[in-house]
Amino acid sequence: MSDPYVLAEQAADALRTRFGVDAIDLALVLGSGWAQAAEGLGEHLDECPLAELPGFSAPVVAGHGGDLRLVRTPAGSVAAVFTGRTHLYEGRGVAPVVHGVRTAAAAGARRLVLTNGCGGISHPAGAPVLLADHINLTGATPLVGPRFVDLTDVYSPALRDMAKTVDPTLEEGIYCQFHGPAYETPAEVRMARAIGGTLVGMSTALEAIAAREAGLEVLGISLVTNAAAGIAAQPLSHAEVVEAGLAAQSRLSALLGGLLERL
Numbered sequence: 001m002s003d004p005y006v007l008a009e010q011a012a013d014a015l016r017t018r019f020g021v022d023a024i025d026l027a028l029v030l031g032s033g034w035a036q037a038a039e040g041l042g043e044h045l046d047e048c049p050l051a052e053l054p055g056f057s058a059p060v061v062a063g064h065g066g067d068l069r070l071v072r073t074p075a076g077s078v079a080a081v082f083t084g085r086t087h088l089y090e091g092r093g094v095a096p097v098v099h100g101v102r103t104a105a106a107a108g109a110r111r112l113v114l115t116n117g118c119g120g121i122s123h124p125a126g127a128p129v130l131l132a133d134h135i136n137l138t139g140a141t142p143l144v145g146p147r148f149v150d151l152t153d154v155y156s157p158a159l160r161d162m163a164k165t166v167d168p169t170l171e172e173g174i175y176c177q178f179h180g181p182a183y184e185t186p187a188e189v190r191m192a193r194a195i196g197g198t199l200v201g202m203s204t205a206l207e208a209i210a211a212r213e214a215g216l217e218v219l220g221i222s223l224v225t226n227a228a229a230g231i232a233a234q235p236l237s238h239a240e241v242v243e244a245g246l247a248a249q250s251r252l253s254a255l256l257g258g259l260l261e262r263l
């Protein structure tokens with residue numbers, strides 16, 4: 001099995017060559033429900049299918065794109081926008097889940113914005129929520145060996161404060177990453193609440209761990225696409241998740257636009 005750090009360096013070299021840039025400044029990963037909000041973000045410079053770069057495969061989840069988009073932000077930064085991600089539940093192992101983050105870091109990014117669609121325990125559906133912390137319930141980690149990474153402030157207080165200047169109504173939450181792909185049982189949601197979680201999802205935490213190992217400053221934003229299982233009566237579906245993203249498009253677009261004026 002190839003060394004994931006070497007593979008990320010190879011993918012970063014391929015990115016620089018494909019886009020003709022020396023480096024990128026930041027990266028943005030779009031989760032379920034965020035695709036439309038990222039349309040028209042900054043000046044479109046170029047894009048290519050993710051699968052063209054070493055170590056990437058085409059995303060398989062509806063609502064996730066398969067492209068890497070390069071944009072120049074209003075602040076003048078060069079941003080790599082991953083329109084989709086690989087999830088742990090796809091069965092490819094942990095390294096592919098964080099390959100995009102490691103590639104972005106190897107390509108020079110210093111900041112990372114991770115977005116996702118998730119279930120709300122104590123936040124209303126339709127609201128974006130800043131991640132203050134996470135609880136990794138996957139039983140997995142992208143770190144192998146004595147990589148004793150400090151995860152204090154895994155989600156940057158400075159970037160969270162910046163986001164709140166863009167949208168002062170933003171709440172903060174604690175994101176519990178489950179393995180997936182099944183949604184949680186009501187009992188699992190009650191467990192997540194009991195251990196301090198306010199959001200339940202299937203991504204983001206592992207990417208954030210890899211990002212902190214690489215020294216990236218991380219901002220995590222969840223779109224609460226649905227009430228977590230057992231909170232509301234109706235059954236959960238991915239169609240509902242994608243639909244909720246469409247419904248929240250204008251607020252998410254304003255938030256991302258305001259952030260990219262500052263990043």
Ligand SMILES: O=P(O)(O)O[C@@H]1C[C@H](O)[C@@H](CO)O1
Nearest residue numbers: 031032116117202203238241
């Ligand atoms: O990539 P994210 O975490 O936004 O996608 C969420 C979690 C599952 O992949 C999917 C379930 O509806 O949406």
Ligand SMILES: Nc1nc2[nH]cnc2c(=O)[nH]1
Nearest residue numbers: 117118119200201202228
């Ligand atoms: N784990 C999990 N992920 C989600 N993504 C969107 N909604 C949910 C949810 O309720 N639970």
